[in-house]
Amino acid sequence: MSTESIAWPSTAAGSRSFVETLHEWVTTVDHKRLGILYIIYALVFLVIGGIEATVIRIQLIRPHNDFVSPQVFNRLFTMHGTTMIFFVVMPVLFGFANYLIPLMIGARDMAFPRLNAFSFWMTAFGGLFLYFSVVGANGLYGAGNAPDVGWFAYAPLTSQTFSLGHSTDFWTLALLVSGFGSIGTAINIVATVLCMRCPGMTLAKMPLFAWLNLVMAGLVILAVSPLTAAQIMLLVDRYLGGHFFDTQAGGSAVIWMHFFWIFGHPEVYVLVLPAFAFASEIIPVFSRKPIFGYPVMVGATVAIGFISMSVWAHHMFTVGMGAAANTFFVISTMAIAVPTGIKIFNWLATMWGGKIEFKTPMLFCIAFLFQFLIAGLTGVMLGAAPFDWQLGNSYFVVAHFHYVIVGGIMFTLFGAFYYWFPKMSGKMYSETLGKLHFWLFVIGFHLTFDFMHIPGILGMPRRIYTYEPGRGWDTWNLIVTIGVFFQAAGILVFLGNLIWSYFRGELADNDPWDAWTLEWSAHSPPPAYNFALIPTVKSRRPLWDLKHPDDPDWKYE
């Protein structure tokens, strides 16, 4: 039989100075440490982006409020959107992918450890660079500072004529640099999943987590590159006097929209696929059943990947594309509902007939199912082009995408945090605090984002720093703002739980959830080399086979 794993190489010795430890972390190429770096980095930005959101909401709490000036408000939502998408959700997902994929496929590290470190630091540098626009230039107030063009930075607002100073350059360069990081990580993930699997783990026997991240990485490669190209063009315009998006020299504003959304739409599936990956690992374990319809889940994922490349212009129904183009993008957009529906139904079928345990990770996943269902359906409403002529660019859209991103992605993400916390830290989290976090966040989420749909239906556009009284928007905005404080409280409890449990939590078993994938066979936390012996697998649930030698999975698959 195999050897017992050995603890993390003598970090516990405690004799290391802070500088040595820091040096170790900064120069690390270990996938687990890089994963944790990604995650911590993202958490810091989550608090920053969340504070920005809070200020936005305070400004909108009543009509004609003047908590912040219009200029600052415009910078706030730009920074909030950019931060949350590029420096919170992307890195945190890469962090989990980095940490878990090698463990789940029985490998000792990613395919290219140094590329991995390089990519992390590129991403990190991008985020710091973006925020340098706040402290480095003249700050949030004054000229030449934080970008204020919105997270999709439509031309010609980004041209020299309308955006003086360097704020837009900060935005462009930050995304360009972190984009290189993302592409690097994506290449690494693809190479790892395809080339590092342990013996016996054919593509059809990989955990769904690996599959979903593989498709996610493929999408990053195909989607972030167009953004890179568009950013290069924007830089050519701004620094070399080019005319790509210069409408005064015959350039087109619309082509920027196309380029951005060719990136932007697949991007949202880049964000959501890892969330699906978390759900696909957590739901089976807490229902005590294997994932229902594995091959179909894989097929649906690949289908989502492909279809999502052809729907970008549903963000442009109001730019006047002509009836034929609009019609095409309606059908491609709605087509995505089919594979996504398959996933929802398969998760439900996984729970069906199981024995569901309401541990914190599972609670978050159940809420995810409920919320993602609603969010997807509002997406379909937006996908019906004429309906979008009314709803587009209103608070209904803002509600739709926060419903997916917060209600879908953030919820599974919190689930993932609780689920893998014992593995990453070797300690158990506090279940009580976890449940408290869950309920605070659910209440806050629904107060904020349920009621946000209504001002949208009542004609409230997004990105307005204030609004007129007498439009029937006041009460809804008040409720929406109140919800944010519940969310903030929830997140504070969450952060508190992480920190408290890390120092004071009970020691965790290697396999606290009685789970089935390979990472649970490693020590908690895993040693630098993960597995003393590279495992061999015969089925999708290697640990099930081990625990039930009389009734192993490979007989059925």
Next chain:
Amino acid sequence: MQLRGSNQWHFLGSQILVCVCCTAAAFADPASPFSPTNIFAPASTPAKSIFGLSLFVLAVTGAIFLVVFTLLLYSVVKFRKRKNDDGREPPQVYGSNQVELAWTVIPVLIVVALFMATARVIASVQKTARPDNAIEVVAIGHQFWWEYRYPGLGVVTANELHVPVSDDNQSSPTFIKLFSADTDHSFWIPRLAGKTDLIPNHPNSMWIDPHEAGIYLGQCAQYCGTQHAKMLLRVYVQPRADFDRWIQEQRQPATVSAASQGQRIFETTACINCHTVAGTVANGRFGPDLTHLMSRDTIAAGAAKNTPENLRQWILNPDTIKPGSLMPAMQLSGQDLEALTTYLETLR
């Protein structure tokens, strides 16, 4: 700690209730809309077609929601781990081709139905040809105000669009060509039609045929810079006779009385670089046409009521009304300001 299924149920149940109530509230009677910008209180054909489609889409998605939600609720309650659990693993089920086929095919059919309904409405709104009796308007988006031109009628105005009622007695829809002078904007009067963007180098068009007289509100719906929030829209739908009278008045140049003190100040300050007053030397085009300023209810794209008080404040320092607007503060002495305002007040 075991979470009781019923807890979950209560919570989720109350959520739905809230949602349903809100939707119902939003479906207010079109005659007394819940909000002047309610998309569910349409008053013009394009908005009505969209409303019809919305109801269909809402019904379909609502039904899907109910079915899937019930399934979710049922499995959470029914299959929760009981207190007296025997600790054995439940039967391991790996999948089932029949069921999976079913929940692939049914959504496909639903999608096809949704798509056909949508495609019909797209065609009916986008492909409507302009009838001969239509009013033609050119709307130009500026940072952060609207310019309107009636090419056939020789009228130029700003921020407040006047159109005739178009009903069964006399159909006279308004076709609007949309241009932008600078950045992207979007023209959105929720009760009259969906929004359409105004994009430089990319002419667009849309149409409305309001069935009832009244003032319809809206605002710019594409982020266009600092004052995107105060780029408000007002559409005055008037009975045909009133509309014709309005056009007549707007066609007149400014009444030429003996050039007043105020007019002299206006014409010797930078004002004329940016503003037009027909019949005088002022022919700037950067800012709104002021020829019939006093015929408008608001100034600065709806940011303030058109009162002498506000005018004075606006000219003295536009930033106090609309921080970031592109009109500079004019640094006038109190006396000059007074005279200037008096002059502006004669521009009826």
Next chain:
Amino acid sequence: MSTTTIPPVTAELEWNLPSRGQVAMYSLITAEAAIFTIFVVAYLFYMGKSLSGPMPSEVLTPPILYAVCLLSSSLTIHFAGKNLRDGNVRRFGAWWLLTIALGAIFLYGTASEWHRLIYKDGLTITTNLFGTTYYSLVGLHGFHVVMGLLGLTTVMVFTIFGMVQREHAERIDVLSLYWHFVDAVWVVVFTVVYVIGR
């Protein structure tokens, strides 16, 4: 269950996985291809939309000779790799050097074309949409040639110092893959800029 152990190796099973280097290079090429696609689309979209001259038909002549150089370098690098796999390091070095030379000639061609366009025809990146899209697309490709040449030269230096041996053939193949891609892109760029766009 509290402690679980790693599943033991039960039997020797045949286990082959694709090469990391190849997979990564193909991924990188996909990403690069996506970038080029966007630039090509922009070029095609703005064809004939310049508000002022000079127009492509007035100033562009297809650099056929240089194109032949670049394309034949794909062949030479292929022979280089073949020789290395056969263990013939000297011949490898010769073919490799030839490849570098052909790439350099191509770059010279681009440089002289740009020089002519800028100083004789007065076309710069700011002149009009044609200038913007032309210099960006051709420049982006040129940048890739430069990067490729840097890689090739590094290998050349190693070869001169005798540090490239038969066992490095696989890595050399990965680099060649990139060079083939750079050549293939030129076919597209050439067609778009000098055939369709003129």
